[in-house]
Amino acid sequence: MKNIVILGAGTAGTIMANKLAAALDKTEWQITVVDQEEIHYYQPGFLFIPFGIYTREDVIKPKRDYLPPGVNLIMSKIEVIEPDRNRVKLENGKVLPYDFLIIATGSRIHPEETEGMLNGAWHKNIFDFYTLEGALKLANFLKYWEGGRMVLNIVEMPIKCPVAPLEFVFLADWWFTEQGIRDKVEIVFATPLPGAFTKPRASHFLGNFLEKKGIHLVPEFNIERVDSSKNKIISYDEKEIEYDLLVTIPTNMGDEVIARSGMGDDLNFVPTDKHTLQSSQFENVFVIGDATNLPSSKAGSVAHFQSEVLFENIMRAIEGRPLQPKFDGHANCFIESGFGKGILIDFNYDVEPLPGKFPLPGIGPFSLLEETKMNHWGKMMFRWMYWNLLLKGSELPIQAQMNLAGKRL
Amino acid sequence: MDVKQVQLDAEGFLVDYKEWNEELAKELAKEEGIEELTDRHWHVIRFMREEYEKTGQVPTIRRLKNAGGIPTKELYALFPNGPAKKAARIAGLPKPQGCV
Numbered sequence: 068m069k070n071i072v073i074l075g076a077g078t079a080g081t082i083m084a085n086k087l088a089a090a091l092d093k094t095e096w097q098i099t100v101v102d103q104e105e106i107h108y109y110q111p112g113f114l115f116i117p118f119g120i121y122t123r124e125d126v127i128k129p130k131r132d133y134l135p136p137g138v139n140l141i142m143s144k145i146e147v148i149e150p151d152r153n154r155v156k157l158e159n160g161k162v163l164p165y166d167f168l169i170i171a172t173g174s175r176i177h178p179e180e181t182e183g184m185l186n187g188a189w190h191k192n193i194f195d196f197y198t199l200e201g202a203l204k205l206a207n208f209l210k211y212w213e214g215g216r217m218v219l220n221i222v223e224m225p226i227k228c229p230v231a232p233l234e235f236v237f238l239a240d241w242w243f244t245e246q247g248i249r250d251k252v253e254i255v256f257a258t259p260l261p262g263a264f265t266k267p268r269a270s271h272f273l274g275n276f277l278e279k280k281g282i283h284l285v286p287e288f289n290i291e292r293v294d295s296s297k298n299k300i301i302s303y304d305e306k307e308i309e310y311d312l313l314v315t316i317p318t319n320m321g322d323e324v325i326a327r328s329g330m331g332d333d334l335n336f337v338p339t340d341k342h343t344l345q346s347s348q349f350e351n352v353f354v355i356g357d358a359t360n361l362p363s364s365k366a367g368s369v370a371h372f373q374s375e376v377l378f379e380n381i382m383r384a385i386e387g388r389p390l391q392p393k394f395d396g397h398a399n400c401f402i403e404s405g406f407g408k409g410i411l412i413d414f415n416y417d418v419e420p421l422p423g424k425f426p427l428p429g430i431g432p433f434s435l436l437e438e439t440k441m442n443h444w445g446k447m448m449f450r451w452m453y454w455n456l457l458l459k460g461s462e463l464p465i466q467a468q469m470n471l472a473g474k475r476l
Numbered sequence: 477m478d479v480k481q482v483q484l485d486a487e488g489f490l491v492d493y494k495e496w497n498e499e500l501a502k503e504l505a506k507e508e509g510i511e512e513l514t515d516r517h518w519h520v521i522r523f524m525r526e527e528y529e530k531t532g533q534v535p536t537i538r539r540l541k542n543a544g545g546i547p548t549k550e551l552y553a554l555f556p557n558g559p560a561k562k563a564a565r566i567a568g569l570p571k572p573q574g575c576v
Binding site (some may be wrong): 223287289291303304332333334362 | 536552556557558
């Protein structure tokens with residue numbers, strides 16, 4: 068019996084387990100998935116929780132329900148990966164030998180990386196919304212808030228879902244308007260980037276949106292510390308921003324097991340081939356989703372596009388055929404812009420977001436780099452697709468590789 | 477070799493990092509508004525070049541802190557307004573990979 072071990076049953080790990088289980092001969096291959104938590108979180112939904120649009124129940128399901136029969140699921144922490152010996156040691160003492168290893172251990176926020184972030188005001192008037200707990204506590208805070216200065220700060224790049232911070236301030240603008248207190252709230256968007264977003268054309272487009280909505284953009288703000296006694300954040304070059312409410316996107320890092328195993332960079336992301344998704348160091352190790360060090364977005368859509376390339380490459384590796392360098396950095400992101408509308412962007416390593424129609428060129432129904440109601444419905448519908456199609460590894464009507472057709476250059 | 481003799485890309489970064497020398501670094505530093513390169517500047521520049529030769533990647537600010545022992549605060553003082561980009565340019569390396 069040969070072994071494929073998948074570390075992590077989040078979006079990427081679950082899709083891979085489903086795809087491989089459907090394709091591999093069960094008498095020949097054992098697929099083992101390791102995770103430490105029973106709950107699968109629909110992470111794109113966390114954004115909606117602070118504004119009371121989603122509740123806890125909308126974003127959680129048991130992981131087991133999404134893994135196919137025949138897959139061996141082990142609930143345990145991982146002690147260390149030993150790629151030189153082709154095995155993984157678990158905290159519960161088990162040792163898992165593997166023929167192929169898929170690392171899908173994701174990324175998490177680390178507020179403790181910023182001095183003063185956890186000094187007493189954490190989850191009092193400083194919140195994250197990248198965890199369910201943070202999003203729920205922020206919802207509770209906002210329910211009773213009467214206004215003041217809300218500062219959203221991105222600590223450093225890269226972060227999971229780089230559009231989420233923008234969506235947060237767009238939704239906040241809408242929500243405070245609905246609550247009748249928009250005139251009492253000042254919204255500040257402080258980012259280490261030179262503009263609203265990473266890609267120039269989208270950055271310009273989204274920057275205009277910030278302006279239209281009366282959201283103050285502070286670019287190139289690199290936070291050094293939080294002074295929670297004076298309610299201000301201070302940058303490395305001594306710029307200061309005062310806040311009444313600080314919504315932070317803390318440093319994102321890969322799993323600690325990557326560091327313990329000596330397999331990561333300074334943020335515990337695993338060096339990975341940009342196009343094949345093979346580990347840069349070990350031939351029989353592959354990496355997918357947020358765990359990679361790739362210059363692609365850390366997002367569910369990316370994990371999904373990667374899964375098609377990785378599935379093909381694992382099958383090739385099993386058969387001893389050369390890998391195909393087919394991952395192009397494709398990302399596809401719905402951006403909630405408030406008041407029941409949304410923006411859609413579609414891009415890859417080389418082509419920045421362009422206007423056009425998606426997924427059917429010239430038809431849509433979605434519009435790229437444009438604000439429409441249909442785009443908003445696309446985003447809301449996506450939750451159903453996520454649970455019912457995407458995680459199960461089903462074919463979606465979107466190609467893994469970015470398509471230039473339907474785009475206006 | 478001075479700035480006029482080497483090939484720079486559209487954003488002023490050296491095309492071939494091997495064409496770099498200390499005189500060139502001094503000139504690039506002046507263009508970036510740094511009149512004199514101190515020992516600490518040179519420490520950063522040399523570390524960045526060593527890392528680039530070893531890994532093929534321009535080290536991040538976090539890498540400079542963890543492996544180079546250069547506190548981030550000091551880095552901002554040495555290379556004001558965008559130290560990662562500025563130091564990379566003076567060290568003759570490509571523009572640090574933008575994030576996504």
